[in-house]
Amino acid sequence: MQWNNASEFFAMGGYGFYVWGSFGLCALAMIAEPLLVCQRRNRAIKQIQNQLN
């Protein structure tokens, strides 16, 4: 392992902005997408239920 402490880890050898900007947005997108799909699914189910009642 090449990190002595947490601040060194977050600094990423001076590339912190670029590395965390990449990984951060990636993580955000991959959390948001399934949530949006869930929302769409719930909407679809609600619509069918409204039709039935």
Next chain:
Amino acid sequence: MINWFKYSAPSTFYPLAGKLIPVFWTLAALLGAIGLYISFFVAPTDAQQGEGYRIIFIHVPASWMSMFIYCIMAFWSLLGLTFNTRLSGMMTRALAPTGALFAFLSLWTGALWGKPMWGAWWVWDARLTSELILFFLYIGFMALQAAIDDPRRADRAGALLSLVGVVNVPIIYFSVKWWNTLHQGASVSLTKSPSMATTMLWGMLTMALAFWAYTIAVALMRARTIMLEREGNTEWVQHLPDVKEAA
């Protein structure tokens, strides 16, 4: 022999996909955790690029996925046009937004990598430009689907677009060979041994597998939702426990 046509019926595919989704979410989480661990704690510092190179662990898998997903869409489109199955159009539609997301992430992480290493967020290089075109193809596919009201016609139009657009995928892949590009050549190829440290390679492959599992999970979820939206007036949907329960 497995009767594949049986599974191409939404009514049999829906429960099957429901069972597979948690499996692929688990795989995605496990592989993602291992991949991130290798990316940050196992892979050594690069001699030239310092810690900045670590972007590779998402940049390359995201770029691969953006190309794979388009190929899979083209494959489903071909099946759809040949056998006229409903599932093909639904799967193509379910994959497009995820493909667009990965194309975007590929461009985004590429920009964040290009800035410190090349000194530019963007250059009109063959690799970058063809990837941008791929992103536009995804957006175009989704816009086309949204513009046509009749879902079956939208499926056929979308299938044609994805089949024509697939010509762009080999262009992206070989762009670094065919043209002089600022973008580096392939570090991993099928024909020769990879030109990178083994731990870096393993990190990248694990992340790529995690992205695969993620893609399958989210695409199956979206396909199921599309089935509910399109077939809401059919018996099988109305008798689904999912629909009955929450009422």
